Amino acid sequence: MSSKRIIGPIGRVEGDLEVTLTVEGGQVARAEVNAPLYRGFERILQGRPAEDALVVAPRICGICSVSQSVAAARALASLAGITPPPNGQLAINLVHAAENLADHLTHFYVFFMPDFCDAFYSNADWHDETVRRYAAHRGEHIRHALKIRARLLHIMGQLAGKWPHSLAIRPGGITTPVTTSVQHALRYILRDVREFMETRLFGARLEAIVEATDWVSLNAAMAQHLHPLPDAAWFLRLAEACELEALGRGPDAWLSYGAYPGADGNLFAGGTWQSGYHPLSLAAITEDTAFSKMQGDTPLPPERGKTHPELNKPDAYSWCKAPRYRNQVMETGALARQVVHGTQLAHELVRRAGGNVLSRVVMRLWEMARLALAMESWVNTLEPNAPGLLNTALPSQGSGIGLTEAARGSLGHWLSVSNEQICLYQIVAPTTWNFSPRDHLGQAGALEQALEGLVLPDKDHNRIRLQHIIRSFDPCMACTVH
Amino acid sequence: MPKDDSLDRIAERLGLSRRAFLKFCTGVAATLGLSSQAGVAMAQAVAASRRPSVIWLSAQECTGCTESLLRATHPTLETLILDMISLDYSETLMVAAGHDAEVARHAAMKENHGKYVVVVDGSIPTKDGGIYCKVAGKTMQEHLYEAAEGAAAIIAIGSCASWGGVPASGPNPTGAVPVSEIIKDKPVINIPGCPPNPYNFLATVMQLITYGTVPELDKENRPKFAYGRLIHENCERRPHFDAGRFATEFGDEGHRKGWCLYKLGCKGPETYANCPAIEFGDVGGGAWPVGVGAPCFGCTEKGVGFTKPLHEQAKVATHTPPDMFPPVHPDVGQGVTPGAAALVGAVAGAILGGTAVTVRELGRMEKQAHDEHDASA
Numbered sequence: 134m135s136s137k138r139i140i141g142p143i144g145r146v147e148g149d150l151e152v153t154l155t156v157e158g159g160q161v162a163r164a165e166v167n168a169p170l171y172r173g174f175e176r177i178l179q180g181r182p183a184e185d186a187l188v189v190a191p192r193i194c195g196i197c198s199v200s201q202s203v204a205a206a207r208a209l210a211s212l213a214g215i216t217p218p219p220n221g222q223l224a225i226n227l228v229h230a231a232e233n234l235a236d237h238l239t240h241f242y243v244f245f246m247p248d249f250c251d252a253f254y255s256n257a258d259w260h261d262e263t264v265r266r267y268a269a270h271r272g273e274h275i276r277h278a279l280k281i282r283a284r285l286l287h288i289m290g291q292l293a294g295k296w297p298h299s300l301a302i303r304p305g306g307i308t309t310p311v312t313t314s315v316q317h318a319l320r321y322i323l324r325d326v327r328e329f330m331e332t333r334l335f336g337a338r339l340e341a342i343v344e345a346t347d348w349v350s351l352n353a354a355m356a357q358h359l360h361p362l363p364d365a366a367w368f369l370r371l372a373e374a375c376e377l378e379a380l381g382r383g384p385d386a387w388l389s390y391g392a393y394p395g396a397d398g399n400l401f402a403g404g405t406w407q408s409g410y411h412p413l414s415l416a417a418i419t420e421d422t423a424f425s426k427m428q429g430d431t432p433l434p435p436e437r438g439k440t441h442p443e444l445n446k447p448d449a450y451s452w453c454k455a456p457r458y459r460n461q462v463m464e465t466g467a468l469a470r471q472v473v474h475g476t477q478l479a480h481e482l483v484r485r486a487g488g489n490v491l492s493r494v495v496m497r498l499w500e501m502a503r504l505a506l507a508m509e510s511w512v513n514t515l516e517p518n519a520p521g522l523l524n525t526a527l528p529s530q531g532s533g534i535g536l537t538e539a540a541r542g543s544l545g546h547w548l549s550v551s552n553e554q555i556c557l558y559q560i561v562a563p564t565t566w567n568f569s570p571r572d573h574l575g576q577a578g579a580l581e582q583a584l585e586g587l588v589l590p591d592k593d594h595n596r597i598r599l600q601h602i603i604r605s606f607d608p609c610m611a612c613t614v615h
Numbered sequence: 616m617p618k619d620d621s622l623d624r625i626a627e628r629l630g631l632s633r634r635a636f637l638k639f640c641t642g643v644a645a646t647l648g649l650s651s652q653a654g655v656a657m658a659q660a661v662a663a664s665r666r667p668s669v670i671w672l673s674a675q676e677c678t679g680c681t682e683s684l685l686r687a688t689h690p691t692l693e694t695l696i697l698d699m700i701s702l703d704y705s706e707t708l709m710v711a712a713g714h715d716a717e718v719a720r721h722a723a724m725k726e727n728h729g730k731y732v733v734v735v736d737g738s739i740p741t742k743d744g745g746i747y748c749k750v751a752g753k754t755m756q757e758h759l760y761e762a763a764e765g766a767a768a769i770i771a772i773g774s775c776a777s778w779g780g781v782p783a784s785g786p787n788p789t790g791a792v793p794v795s796e797i798i799k800d801k802p803v804i805n806i807p808g809c810p811p812n813p814y815n816f817l818a819t820v821m822q823l824i825t826y827g828t829v830p831e832l833d834k835e836n837r838p839k840f841a842y843g844r845l846i847h848e849n850c851e852r853r854p855h856f857d858a859g860r861f862a863t864e865f866g867d868e869g870h871r872k873g874w875c876l877y878k879l880g881c882k883g884p885e886t887y888a889n890c891p892a893i894e895f896g897d898v899g900g901g902a903w904p905v906g907v908g909a910p911c912f913g914c915t916e917k918g919v920g921f922t923k924p925l926h927e928q929a930k931v932a933t934h935t936p937p938d939m940f941p942p943v944h945p946d947v948g949q950g951v952t953p954g955a956a957a958l959v960g961a962v963a964g965a966i967l968g969g970t971a972v973t974v975r976e977l978g979r980m981e982k983q984a985h986d987e988h989d990a991s992a
Contacts, residue, residue: 139752149673149748149749149750169748169749169750170675170747170748170749171740171747171748171789172675172740172747172781172782172788172789172791173747173782173786173787173788173789174781176785176786176788177781177782177784177785177786177787177788178785179785179786180785180786181785181924182924182925182926184924184925184926185924185925187925188912188914188920188921188925189781189784189921192677192679192780192781192809192921193677194677194678194679195676195677195678195679195680195681195682195683195810196677196678196679196682198677198679283897286896287896287897287898289895289896290894290895290896290897290898290902291896291898291902292907293896293907294895294896294902294903294904294905294906294907294909295895295896295902295903295904296683296895296896297677297679297682297683297810298679298809298810298914299904299909300904300909300910300912301904301907301908301909303865305865305866306866308865308870308907308908308909309907309908309909310871310873310908318898442743442747442788444743444746452747520866520871521866522865522866522870522908523865523866524864524865524866524867525865611676611677611678
């Protein structure tokens with residue numbers, strides 16, 4: 134017997150999301166992920182002066198708006214053939230990492246952990262303490278986290294002027310002059326961030342977290358202060374109790390464009406991992422529309438991409454296109470980034486049980502520590518009053534690609550200009566990869582794969598497990614369909 | 616003021632000191648242009664645990680408006696708004712999912728019929744039957760009609776909900792319209808901006824809660840306390856504009872020195888908002904786009920933001936400066952005769968006087984333009 138269930142709206146994700154499940158014999162036989170919001174950004178961008186991508190494109194998403202700014206600015210920089218001066222790049226890295234770190238923090242405390250307060254778990258011995266810490270709106274630890282998040286976002290005040298949707302990031306660098314006083318202010322902010330993470334989140338020095346190479350050393354690093362258990366250690370305890378490592382196995386193929394450029398290359402290297410590392414080949418990327426409510430049946434590379442809604446397309450169930458890499462489904466995000474970069478802990482987790490709810494969340498936590506350390510070193514490398522911005526003369530025609538990593542994974546903007554106007558703008562966002570619908574080969578998207586085969590023993594159990602799996606990707610639906 | 620336990624209790628709930636809480640309320644009152652006594656009234660209203668129910672509908676949005684509220688430091692949306700109001704439905708923040716969430720929303724609307732506040736972020740797509748934004752199988756248009764019916768007040772937060780924003784710009788692929796074009800039988804308070812300053816929203820909500828009244832609105836239904844003046848009027852770089860000192864390229868000397876950004880396309884002269892006065896990011900000291908050297912592009916203003924190209928120079932309603940004013944202190948060569956020096960002095964004096972008159976004139980013209988703006992409200 135098979136039955137069809139639609140789950141949606143799903144709260145505490147960024148934007149609108151619906152999932153349709155076909156259940157057969159107590160198991161998910163088919164999952165269809167739908168992003169029910171479409172705005173038409175790629176068409177709205179056409180016909181504008183190229184520079185205007187800087188204000189229009191970031192509006193796709195108010196959560197990873199800096200990532201969108203960075204991608205748009207890099208697409209224009211590649212069109213113009215320029216690179217920001219080192220000081221400008223450092224400042225951009227700081228703004229970008231602040232957003233990504235804040236996103237990871239919000240995801241963990243505000244979106245992910247409250248699920249463990251669900252009445253379904255009320256008999257567990259850890260439930261009361263979990264509610265005290267993470268109950269939505271009230272949890273004590275959520276409040277601590279929001280306080281430090283606000284503090285972290287003071288970096289936006291210092292360097293970006295406004296957040297979300299800063300105007301400070303440009304192809305030639307950043308408009309903000311970095312003075313000694315800004316540098317000092319940044320140091321103080323990062324000191325507070327470190328203190329929060331070392332006392333409340335990890336209960337360990339950030340350096341020790343970053344050096345953890347496997348499950349045992351990660352646990353050992355955090356178990357130094359046992360009472361009260363720091364939040365990351367508390368999560369590991371819940372993860373074990375709820376068997377999160379067995380939930381939500383994805384395609385186990387990972388993509389990262391690499392991020393945070395510096396004098397010695399990117400802080401996180403780009404590439405793919407499919408049973409081994411491969412350098413990035415942009416020509417391998419296509420967007421498939423076989424099951425998207427979009428015209429066309431042939432997969433197209435983004436530089437020739439089209440976005441024309443097609444309302445009466447049989448079988449189509451999402452506004453989202455299906456990006457593929459050499460026709461393969463890829464997962465992207467913090468776990469993917471660290472697997473591709475070669476971080477030992479990520480490889481150890483993946484060796485144990487592939488991409489799953491646990492490994493995704495752990496690598497997000499690990500990355501928070503890594504980013505905080507990187508930010509400290511960038512602040513110290515800043516050179517007060519050194520030029521951070523080059524003027525950019527944009528050519529009247531040509532094309533450009535802007536790649537970066539948002540908190541949730543790989544983000545790319547493809548742009549073509551003729552007669553000084555944008556004639557093509559295609560955006561492939563992280564959750565477009567993760568939450569894509571099926572493609573012409575019938576391959577399910579990464580989340581769909583993570584849901585299919587899930588055993589559904591009873592109603593309450595199902596609901597909560599589905600939520601763990603969906604949220605483990607930290608979806609950003611505003612970006613997914615734009 | 617007599618010691619009031621309820622204030623202590625709310626301060627404790629919010630995790631603030633009583634003093635910090637009162638200070639915050641007084642600050643909000645000041646944003647609204649009210650006296651500090653009003654701040655105390657607000658603090659008491661918040662503490663009195665009258666918690667109006669709020670239904671937050673997200674239409675074609677980017678979550679940026681919610682994010683900016685979560686970011687406000689003193690206190691956050693989570694702590695303040697959630698303690699002041701009963702947020703019965705918000706996709707971004709709610710606990711429930713799917714069917715449960717819909718049930719909660721309907722229960723809140725029924726129970727508080729005629730008393731709840733609807734907040735909308737995002738524009739409403741109307742093309743092709745509104746299918747471009749559907750929640751729980753229903754179009755946003757249907758959700759909005761349903762929620763507005765029993766609402767005491769409707770607030771459109773952000774430019775998308777206020778006048779269409781990005782989705783409605785250019786070819787408007789989804790037929791996106793603002794809330795006020797869907798709900799015509801009730802006034803909609805518009806708080807435009809992309810995102811708007813969170814304090815403008817908070818202040819409006821505080822006034823609703825404290826006095827049950829709506830702040831005075833202009834003809835675009837925007838609160839005058841926030842959108843009553845041009846950015847240009849309060850901009851800290853205004854003296855550079857008046858003196859003719861402009862950045863002419865990004866990263867040039869003028870740009871690095873913090874001169875006026877008018878020639879880089881700054882839309883401050885045609886954009887109504889209080890950004891330079893209240894700033895962003897809670898760090899003080901010039902944290903707003905122009906303050907960090909990024910020209911305003913008019914995100915609050917219909918017909919400017921997302922409509923005029925970035926590089927296009929703003930229409931200065933009040934006054935267009937010359938490319939350069941004559942120098943006030945011209946270099947005087949050596950060996951100048953006393954007569955020539957006297958002449959230079961006289962000319963300099965005339966220029967100074969002239970400039971002063973220009974500035975005074977400008978002030979008068981701006982007041983006029985401002986009054987016209989108000990009069991047409």
